[in-house]
Amino acid sequence: MTFFNPEITWFLDVYILLILGYAILIMSSYLALAYISTKELRRYLKRNSFVDYDVLLTSEFAPKLSLIAPAYNEGLTIEENVKSLLSLNYNNYQVIVVNDGSKDNSMEILTKTYDLVLTDLDFHPQIETKKIKGVYTSKNAAFKKLIVVDKENGGKADALNVGLNIAQNPYVVCIDVDCILDKDSLLKLAKPFLEACGKRIIATGGVVRIANQCVIKNGRLVEVHVPDVMLPRIQVLEYLRAFLLGRMAWGKLDGLLLISGAFGAFDKEIAILSGGYSTKTVGEDMELIVRMRRYMLDNKLPYSVSYIPDPLCWTEAPEEFKIFKKQRSRWMRGTIETLSIHKRMFLNPKYKLLGMLSVPYWTLFEFLAPAIEFIGLVITVVFIVLGLLNWHFFFLLLLFVYSFAVLFSVIALYSEEKTYHKYPKQADFFKLLMAAFIEPFYFHPLTVYAALIGYKEKVMGTKGWGEMTRKGFTKK
C-alpha cells in the first residue's frame, strides 16, 4: 500500500480500517448473540423437558386467546387452513378470520363449509378501520369458536385491527392464515403470559420455519424435508440462523424488536392502547412491537416480551427470485419505516436497552448493511479501474468474510443438531451444509440487491405489499 502518493495511501488506509472495523463489529456481535442464544436455548430445553402443558388444556384459568387470521384471496386453501386452526390443542380460544375484501370466492367457501350466518355481534371498535360488511358465526355447534368478518379491502394491518376490535379475549394471536401451526403452538405461546411476576408480558413470539417440500396432512406438518431448490433451501439455513442464533439472544436480553407477523401473541389491551397495527407501513409486525414497547417505557410500566424457540409455525418461502425480491424489498421498506417512525429512540437512554442497543443494532446492521456493502462494491470497482487494488489483500478480505459466513451457518446447524434435530436425514444435513458454502456467492448478493430495491421503493414512495403468489405445500 505504500506505492502510491501519501493522499491515496492515507485514503486506502482509512478505507481498509473502516471496512475491517465494520466487519469485525458485525462478526463479533453475531458471535456474541450466538453465544447467548445457544446458552439460553439449552436452558430453555432443560426447563421445557419438565413442563406439563396439559395443565393449560384442562384449566379454566388458562389465558383466553383470540386467533386473528387475515385472509386475502386465499380461496384455494382457506377451507383446510381454517379447519386446522379450529383443531388446535387449546380450550380457551376463538378464531377470527378476517376476509380483507378478497376478489376470489373465499367468502363463499367459508359460508358454505362452516354454515355461516350473519350475526349481530356487540363490539365497540377502538381502532379506526375500513368498513365492515358483515360479521358471521356458524350455525353448526362444532364451529362455535369461529367468527368470520367480511370487510372492505384495507391491507393486512387494517384486517388485523378489525380482529383486535372484535376479539373478545384478553390476548390475541396474530397469524398468517396460510401458515402451518404445530398442534401445541397455542399452549406454548400462552405459557409466558402466566409467568409474569411483577411485570406484564405484552407479547410472545414463536419461531417460524420453512415448510417448502415438507409433507402436510390435514393441515398438519407430518414430514420435514430440506428443499431441493436452492433459493428456499438457503432460506431454511437463514431462518435457522435468525431464529436460533439471533432472536433467542435478543429475547434473553429483552431487546427483541420483531415478532414475526406470521405467528405472535399480544396483550390486546396494550396493543389497542398503543394504537393497534399501523396501516402506514408494510412492516406492521415490527412497528407494533416497537410501539408497544415504547408505550410501556413512556408510561414507566414494567413489561417484557417473551420468545419461544420451539418450531411452532411453518411457512412457505418464495422459490422464484421475482417473489423473493418483492418479499425482501418489502422487509427493507418495513425496517426503514419503523426505524424512521421511532427515530427518537435511537441512542436515547430513556428507552434503555431498546434505545441504546436494539435500535442502533438494527440501524447499523439491518438497515445500513446493504448500503455499506454496495458502497464497498462500487469503491472496489473504482479501485480496479484505477489500478489501485491490491489483489492479494482483496482476496484475503474476501476469504475472511466468506470463511466467517460459512462458520456462522455451521454454528446454526450445530445449534439445530443439539436442540430440535428436525433434519435427521443425512441427505438433508449435507444439503444444508452445501447451502452454507454456496450462500455467500448466490443468495447473499440477491438479498443485498432486493434490499437496494427496497431503498429505491422507499425513496420513490412505493406503498403496499404487491402480489405475493405462493406455490402451495406438498400434501399427503
Next chain:
Amino acid sequence: MTEIWDLYKNGGWEVPFLTFCVYLFVIASFILYLVIVASRNSKIKKERLTKEYSTVIDKVMSDIIFDDVPFSTIKKDKNFLVLFDTSFFREVLTESLINLHKNYEGVYAEKLEQFYKDSGLIKASFRKLKSLKWEVKCKGITELVEFNIEEAFDQIIVYSQARNKTLKIVALNGCIKLEGTQSIKYLVDHSDPIDDWMQLNIIGAFKKHDVGDTEGIEHLLQSQNTTVITLGLKLIKELKLSQKVPHVAQLADQTTNVIIKYEAQSILQTLTA
C-alpha cells in the same frame, strides 16, 4: 505482545490478522462439523441401542407383570446382568418402567413398584436428589413420585423452596401426589411470589392425582403471601369446594387487599349460585 504492537505500529497488521482469522474460522468450522457428525452418529447409536434394549426390557416386564417373576430370578440371566451394568440400559429401563406404571393400576402397578425397589433403581433415584444439577434432581423426583415412594417426601419438600422455578414446581407437584394436602402447610409459609403458571401446576396436580382429602386448603387463605391466597381461592373454585365457602366469606370480609377481596367475592358468587 511486543511483536503484535510493532506490527500494528508499522501499519502491516492487516494481512497477518486476516490470515489468522481465516485459519481460525476454517478450523472452527471443521471442528464444529466433526462435532455435528459425532453427535448424529451418537444419536443413531442410541436409537439402535434403545430398540435392542426395548426387546429385552419388554420381555422382562412381561415376566414381572404377568408371570410374577421376581427380580432375584431375572438377575440370574447373565445377559440381563451385563446390560444392567450399563447406565444407558438402566436409563431406558427406568423410562419403560415409568411409562408402564402410568398405564397400570392395582396389582400390576404394585409389581412394577416392587421391581423398582428390588432392582436398586430406587437408589439411583435417591442419588439423583443429591445432584448439584437441578435437572437431575427433577428427574429423581419424577421417578420417586411416579412409584409413590412416600419416604422421599421429606427430601423432596425441601426443594419446594428452591431458587430454580422448575425444580420448585416439580417438587411441589410431587409432594401433592405423595402426601396430598400435607404439602399445603409448606405453601402457607411460602415467601416468594407464586406466579400464575406455578399456581396452574399446583391446581393441576390436585386435579390429576385426585386428592380426595381437601382438609387444610383453607389455610392457604390465611397466608401472608397474597399469591398463596390467590392460589387457595383458585383451588377452591377449580375443585368446587363449596364446604370452604365460610372461609372465603371470612376472607372477603376481612381482607384489605382490593384484588383479593374482588376474587373472593367472585368465587363466593360462583360457589353459592
